Amino acid sequence: MIDSAKNRADMRIIVVGAGMSGLLAGIELQKAGYTNFVIYEKADKVAGTWRENRYPGLTCDIPSHAYTYSFAPNPDWTQRYPPGPEIFAYFARVTEEFGLNERIVFNKEVTSAVFEDGGWTVGTADGASERADAMIVATGILHHPNIPTFEGQDSFKGPIFHSARWDESVELDGKRIGVIGSGSTGVQIVSALADRASKLVHFQRTPQWITPGQNPQFTEEQRAAFRANPQLMIDLHDSPELKEGLRMFTRAVTDVNSPEMAAVEAFTRMNLENNVQDPVLREKLRPNYRAACKRMIISMDYYEKVQLPAVEVVREKIDRFEANGIRTADGEFHELDIIVLATGFKASSFMRPMNVVGRDGVELNKLWDKRPSAYLAVSIPDFPNFFMLNGPSAPFGNLSSIAVAEYQMMLVMKLLEVISSGNARQISVSREAMATYNSELIAATKGTVWASGCSSWYLDPDGVPTIWPYTLERFMEETSEPKLDAFERA
Known part of the structure; x- marks a missing residue:
């Protein structure tokens, strides 16, 4: 036998x-x-990618109680969309708990x-x-990391680093910062640094459709209730609303002509129309492809932050790096102290x-x-x-x-x-x-x-x-x- x-x-x-x-x-x-x-x-x-990525503004775009192992709920999430350090801590704790x-x-x-x-x-x-x-x-x-090379890159005098190789020794406050890349990472970094930089230039050849999100904090009373009754966390992980939302979204993206896809597009288009006042900027931020063709981005405040006086959105192609900044194909020069490559993987x-x-x-x-x-x-x-x-x-x-x-x-x-x-x-x-x-x-x-x-x-x-x-x-x-x-x- x-x-x-x-x-x-x-x-x-x-x-x-x-x-x-x-x-x-x-x-x-x-x-x-x-x-x-x-x-x-x-x-x-x-913790893999949550170990590698430590950039300012890093959060998960999946609700926290859904971004856990089904057998290991976490009562200590502090907000709906968990920040990177909390996710790293969660995986470290699970590693310890399961020996x-x-x-x-x-x-x-x-x-x-x-x-x-x-x-x-x-x-x-x-x-x-x-x-x-x-x-x-x-x-x-x-x-x-996908690390592009640009003409003159070695001539730039300031720090250049990829978002997954963040240089935590670099001082950010009051600096002129260029962020290259318009995916989730680029959007999160711009949102996080817009109030800290003296000037922030977001270079995005291809803008993204962005869906709004709310990121409420879990109170200490809520977290205490999760600890006392783990079923509350399980209910959040398996909530009918979340499951129906996932079903609706998967129906949308797997059938481009579905009513669900039309609803997704209307929602994201309304987010852009209602939240970006300047018509010139609004068109800079308008993608020329269907919503969700690229990974959808959830942001609580990106549209708000790119309208700040210190923030500029640049759609022109980068021509070359120079000692003190970046020159784009239209000849315009953008003076910078720091360049961040949010260029994905x-x-x-x-x-x-x-x-x-x-x-x-x-x-x-x-x-x-x-x-x-x-x-x-x-x-x-x-x-x-x-x-x-x-x-x-x-x-x-x-x-x-x-x-x-x-x-x-x-x-x-x-x-x-x-x-x-x-x-x-x-x-x-x-x-x-x-x-x-x-x-x-x-x-x-x-x-x-x-x-x-x-x-x-x-x-x-x-x-x-x-x-x-x-x-x-x-x-x-x-x-x-x-x-x-x-x-x-x-």
Whole structure:
């Protein structure tokens, strides 16, 4: 008789990354009796993107009680949209509470993984290597900064830094600051620094649609009630209003001609029309693409802050950096003391530059040369016992990445159970199932808002969205129970 419990205890599993998804993987493995696992983290702390990003104004655009693990509510959130330091503290606390610190090896960067002799040989930057029966790659998508180069960049005399490499030694108050980039990060930084800078120039070649939000504080009485009755937090996490809002939004973005999409566009257009008084500035801030084609931005005060006398919005292309500022293509010179690159991340990299080689020498870098893909964002053909969390085609959008990772981890646990139960030694999605999945996915993206005519990090080099094009309910259903006929087992 197969001893599943012993197999779970013996199976060597390497988890790559101690961010939100990697911590989740560790917790779920422990719960299920997989005790022979390790989490390798390239940095010296947990929390991934919330460790890397420390810029002024950093907040999550998911309501705080929805941005928690379903099994670990947090009574200590101070406001509806949690600030970055609180999110980092939450993940650090969860790590401690679930005993994961002893499972994590910090400053251990995985550089290679090669499938050979029925298992994975995993190499790390310190020159070490070890064997694993299975891998869970939880490297995330927002960890390789996209750092552009401009003519004359080295001539600028002041500090230049990316938003994910914030230089906390730089004094900001009273300075002339240029912010390049109009995504969520750029908007948050501008809002945070508009009252502090003597001059703030927001360089945005492409303006964004912005939806208004309110960010009320949780009172001490409310937080005390959460501590006394955790069900209150669970109710907020699973509130019908939040779920209906998510359903409405996913219906909108997955059907560009839907009434829900029309409602989203009307709401964001009204926000611009009603809150920016100067018609010239209003047109500078008006996008020329459909709302939600790029990730929607929630801001409590961006439109208010860009109307301050010290703030300027510049749509002209940057021509070059000079010693004391930036010159744009129209010849105008903007004197600056500090330049911030809020230019996002190389989202399509995923675990790369790790050198991952699957069965029969299949190289992931070549396989993903044009378009990263993974079945349900979890499994790749010819990469047995190799699982991803928040991989290609996951439901990114404006959904909670924690919720998405929890659905995916349920699928991973079911696939691991196939191995531990003795029904297979190796499992991965078949090439045929992957091809069908990809063709259906690509066809379905044509009706989504992401394919409606804008440039975004959701698109592959051919302009095809790499994001889940269906409803969140369908993703939940697809990941709840594996369709084993889609998987090769050996």
